[in-house]
Amino acid sequence: MSDIPEYKFDRVFDAPRSLVWKAWTDPKLLARWYGPGAETIIHEFDLRPGGVWLNEMKWGDKSMCSKMAFTEIAPEDHMVWHHSSTDSDWNIVSNPMMPNWPRTLLTTVTFTEQDGKTTVSLSQIPMDATAEEIECFAGAMAGMSKGWGAGYKILDEIFAELQA
């Protein structure tokens, strides 16, 4: 494999850039939306290069912690951080379910405004990853693209069953 795989995700929000930036950088607002349906607790949020965002997500009695170490902050334009999963003492750990999942993802979020709407572009790239971690991430990203629709069809059927 020649290049390092990248996860990319763009989304348009019906709000000006200043508002979207505020929702991303005010920890009170951030905790309200970050994390899918989980209770998000932000233990520390220091928005500057060298600062960290310590995040805990709780589902019932389960808890997932992650540490985001900011490296670049350009207000209303972009921010960059090292995104790592951690134990409850904020030590970087590998994923218990998938040891070869990259421990740290270089995450870049870019904000662009057009006609009062804001596009948020997310990019995640494995950092300091072993060959196995890069291969694992590359396989996952390949599965994410549309070329691998059959798996999703199976999943759709299973979801339909679960909801019946």
Add this chain to the structure above:
Amino acid sequence: MEPAVLHRSQAHKRLLTSLQSLYNDIVMEQLSYIQNQPKLDAVFAALADPTRRTILMQLTKGEASVNELAAPFEISQPAVSRHLKVLERAGLVERDIDKQRRPARLKAQEMMAAVAWLTEFRAFWDNSFDQLDAVLAQMKQTPDNT
């Protein structure tokens, strides 16, 4: 805000909340399912190769022999056999031992765990961004709100 509109948005919010809790149930179920899948690393390593992904796509249409699988590629039959071995080790494919043709078959269950992982990874941002939509809508209504 008009009461009728308010009422509708509350109903919408309730629907979202119940959908979210359903989603969480599914994710938690999948997580416990994934935990029983020591092969997940091998699965993603197997999927990292485009030839192997093409082979898997072909197998979704039904079982096939090495000859049939090699046909669309400019690579030899032994090379396809090697790719099949990687897929077999990852548990994504099984092959008949007895028959001479030794057709390969997709093992959908193993695929499911990988798909569940991917779905969760993507759903993390997808669902969070849906929630961000709602937060932004509220911020627009009350400009001073923090």
